[in-house]
Amino acid sequence: MKRGRFITFEGGEGCGKSTQIKRLEAFLKEKGIDVIVTREPGGTRLAELIRGLLKDEKDDPPCDRAELLLFLAARAQLVKNVIIPALNSGTWVLSDRFSDSTFAYQGYGRGLDLEVLKIANEFACDSLKPDLTLLLDVPPEIAALRMRKREEETNTSADRIELAGDEFHRKLREGFYALAKAEKDRITTIDASGTQDEVWEAVCKSLKRLI
Ligand SMILES: Nc1ncnc2c1ncn2[C@@H]1O[C@H](COP(=O)(O)OP(=O)(O)OP(=O)(O)O)[C@@H](O)[C@H]1O
Numbered sequence: 539m540k541r542g543r544f545i546t547f548e549g550g551e552g553c554g555k556s557t558q559i560k561r562l563e564a565f566l567k568e569k570g571i572d573v574i575v576t577r578e579p580g581g582t583r584l585a586e587l588i589r590g591l592l593k594d595e596k597d598d599p600p601c602d603r604a605e606l607l608l609f610l611a612a613r614a615q616l617v618k619n620v621i622i623p624a625l626n627s628g629t630w631v632l633s634d635r636f637s638d639s640t641f642a643y644q645g646y647g648r649g650l651d652l653e654v655l656k657i658a659n660e661f662a663c664d665s666l667k668p669d670l671t672l673l674l675d676v677p678p679e680i681a682a683l684r685m686r687k688r689e690e691e692t693n694t695s696a697d698r699i700e701l702a703g704d705e706f707h708r709k710l711r712e713g714f715y716a717l718a719k720a721e722k723d724r725i726t727t728i729d730a731s732g733t734q735d736e737v738w739e740a741v742c743k744s745l746k747r748l749i
């Protein structure tokens with residue numbers, strides 16, 4: 539049995555991750571490839587409960603370290619119970635966010651020690667790494683417009699992390715750049731400011747080395 543491929547999508551809110559993942563899922567299915575999509579945090583019952591805790595903005599929001607550990611607990615559960623079994627059975631896994639979001643948000647964004655994050659994350663993932671990571675990059679102004687449009691369309695409002703402010707989002711973007719620079723073989727940065735079709739074309743191009 540040939541092991542499945544593990545592809546992750548990263549980038550700030552509203553950059554188009556979920557949109558492009560849906561397209562890639564349909565594309566792979568059409569090619570006869572078994573594929574599942576997971577989202578972070580979430581993807582198992584326990585991890586979805588943790589997702590709910592993280593998005594809670596009431597009177598006792600998680601402190602930075604609690605936030606990190608909740609994210610990692612959710613990831614550990616997802617890796618062990620969903621991602622590894624799928625890959626071992628030949629199924630491809632597309633994940634809407636993964637470890638790089640931890641480094642970007644909790645490390646570069648919140649300022650937690652990157653070395654600590656590295657060790658803790660590797661422990662949570664049982665050392666699993668994506669075969670390919672697509673970093674969708676858009677200027678924050680464009681992402682904010684897309685988010686507003688989506689909120690109108692879906693009648694939802696921004697959550698605690700989405701409301702973190704411009705300075706935080708600038709740090710995030712810098713963090714993602716630094717990660718991409720450090721791991722050029724794994725992470726491909728895609729300019730996601732164009733139309734959905736343009737971004738999709740770039741996604742397809744970067745997949746060539748996997749298919
Ligand atoms: N290339 C694009 N051009 C214009 N609008 C887009 C593009 N890609 C996605 N959108 C729209 O922008 C909004 C955000 O896209 P999407 O939900 O895919 O982003 P996301 O990265 O998954 O965001 P989040 O991190 O909040 O889950 C959606 O309303 C989507 O339809």
Ligand SMILES: [Mg+2]
Nearest residue numbers: 555556557634
């Ligand atoms: Mg999304």
